[in-house]
Amino acid sequence: MGHVEQFKRAVALVIKHLSFDRAVRVQVFEATIRILGGLLSAHLLITDPSQPFGDLRPVWYDDELLAFAHDLANRMLNAFDTSATSLPYPRFYLGPGLRDNTTSETCLSGAGSLLLEFGCLSALLNDPTYASISRRVVLNLWSRRSSVTGLLGATIDVNTGNWIDRMSGIGAGHDSFYEYLHKSSVLFGDRQMGSMFEQALHTLRYHLRTNGSSCLTSGGQPSVYWNLDMYSGRKSNYWIDSLQAMWPGLLVTSGDVTEAVCQHALHYFIWRVHNLSPERYDISTETCPLPFYPLRPELAESTYFLYRATGHPFYLHVGKQIMESLKKHAKARCGFATIHNVADKSQEDRMESFFLSETLKYLYLLFDESNPVNRNELDYVFSTQAHLFPVRRIRSLLDQLDTNPFSTPEHITEQKNSCPSPKLPRSAVPLKKDLWQKIGTFVNSGLDLFSS
Numbered sequence: 001m002g003h004v005e006q007f008k009r010a011v012a013l014v015i016k017h018l019s020f021d022r023a024v025r026v027q028v029f030e031a032t033i034r035i036l037g038g039l040l041s042a043h044l045l046i047t048d049p050s051q052p053f054g055d056l057r058p059v060w061y062d063d064e065l066l067a068f069a070h071d072l073a074n075r076m077l078n079a080f081d082t083s084a085t086s087l088p089y090p091r092f093y094l095g096p097g098l099r100d101n102t103t104s105e106t107c108l109s110g111a112g113s114l115l116l117e118f119g120c121l122s123a124l125l126n127d128p129t130y131a132s133i134s135r136r137v138v139l140n141l142w143s144r145r146s147s148v149t150g151l152l153g154a155t156i157d158v159n160t161g162n163w164i165d166r167m168s169g170i171g172a173g174h175d176s177f178y179e180y181l182h183k184s185s186v187l188f189g190d191r192q193m194g195s196m197f198e199q200a201l202h203t204l205r206y207h208l209r210t211n212g213s214s215c216l217t218s219g220g221q222p223s224v225y226w227n228l229d230m231y232s233g234r235k236s237n238y239w240i241d242s243l244q245a246m247w248p249g250l251l252v253t254s255g256d257v258t259e260a261v262c263q264h265a266l267h268y269f270i271w272r273v274h275n276l277s278p279e280r281y282d283i284s285t286e287t288c289p290l291p292f293y294p295l296r297p298e299l300a301e302s303t304y305f306l307y308r309a310t311g312h313p314f315y316l317h318v319g320k321q322i323m324e325s326l327k328k329h330a331k332a333r334c335g336f337a338t339i340h341n342v343a344d345k346s347q348e349d350r351m352e353s354f355f356l357s358e359t360l361k362y363l364y365l366l367f368d369e370s371n372p373v374n375r376n377e378l379d380y381v382f383s384t385q386a387h388l389f390p391v392r393r394i395r396s397l398l399d400q401l402d403t404n405p406f407s408t409p410e411h412i413t414e415q416k417n418s419c420p421s422p423k424l425p426r427s428a429v430p431l432k433k434d435l436w437q438k439i440g441t442f443v444n445s446g447l448d449l450f451s452s
Helices: 004-017 028-046 064-081 108-112 115-125 129-142 175-188 191-208 242-253 257-272 298-310 314-330 354-367 391-399 433-442
Strands: 025-027 091-093 105-107 155-157 163-165 239-241 280-282 287-290 339-341 380-382 388-390
Touching: 004 064, 025 028, 028 064, 028 108, 028 115, 028 354, 028 388, 064 091, 064 115, 064 129, 105 108, 108 129, 108 155, 108 175, 115 129, 115 175, 115 391, 129 175, 129 191, 175 191, 175 242, 175 380, 175 391, 239 242, 239 257, 242 257, 242 298, 257 298, 257 433, 298 314, 298 354, 314 354, 388 391
Parallel strands: none
Antiparallel strands: 025 091, 105 155, 155 163, 239 280, 280 287, 380 388
16 A cells, blocks of 8 residues: 555554463464464565565564564464374463363364465474474365265364364355465465365365356356265255355466356345345345354455456446445444444444455455556465465575475476466456346345346
8 A cells, every 4th residue: 555654663563562471262273364474474575675565674673573473383383282183273372372172173274274374484484394284284184074075074173083063165164274275286386285176176066066167158057055064965054154255266366267257246146135245144045144244355355356367347346336335334433343233234343353454455456456466466375364475485485495395296386377267248247147137036135236
């Protein structure tokens, strides 16, 4: 945004006031993606010799943010080392850095979405320990796929290795696991993670997806990824949660723009029902079992990536609608409020940090064509909290490690600079009218997109 001095002031405030010596229980996943990722990304921006965002380095800066990140990661390590399976406990005590074993149930994404942050820390510290630990967790979880379907469950007991919630899906509890398989292959050049992502994508499409991916063709039908039992393959429910809206963005970055267009349309129609995204929408009952909206970024995220891939002005229109809804329904005196119920738009006295790091960031970047991120988009990977990690610099640092956990001969890969995008019709919307109407009927929204 060009606010260099404000950024430096914020860095100074963090360094002055941040302390991890607090007697609180903290989630390993949230501490990693929010705090560790934020510290690492800010440090990388400050120390970037090319200064794409201007000179962000305070004259007094001495790698304090990296030191904080190192300290935090060390406090988390006991959560990894003490379970019978070597899967991390979901929580730890921040101050002493001790595990919290009051619960041994963790979710797939909570345990398996740590590799980007831990890998970047290893690169910056010239120490493979953190990358190796988090990478082993991913492989550990991967080895526990169903031998019948190849699917993974939602939650697992870190002491026994048994799945507790056997539901398989692409939304809450699953989403960022698949996201980090793909992004680890891009950021670290890890072919094994890339191969696992391709295998997972094939399995999810085969078992979870209805109606295939031909929605852009004549007579196409809307498709949806259902939640299934990981062993039997039977439907677990008929609801779609708001975190599934990240899937189109992931499809775009992995090269499938066609299906991304179709999946985005589905989630856009669900959003249009209330002009906000309910946490959970049940297709079979036309109700919202979880009606709150905590200012989540997933629809804005996918909208941004689809616009970058297609240049279609429809996605600017969607971004404008999202911003207008946020201002109308979520604006509060001191920020933006979580919506308690999307039906009556009642507010809660709470604003999640991801609203700033993700929702607003993706909306801003959507409209800022000249932003350095958009000019150099091939060189950055967004973490699941939208923290920026530079690909070339991280790979260069990893090459200096005596033991690079990502660069054994089995999983070296080259970064592809681009992938082809399909030609979309230059109409008001990127899908044909009959399909838009089918999607609207499917989500029971009763909305005619062409009347607005």
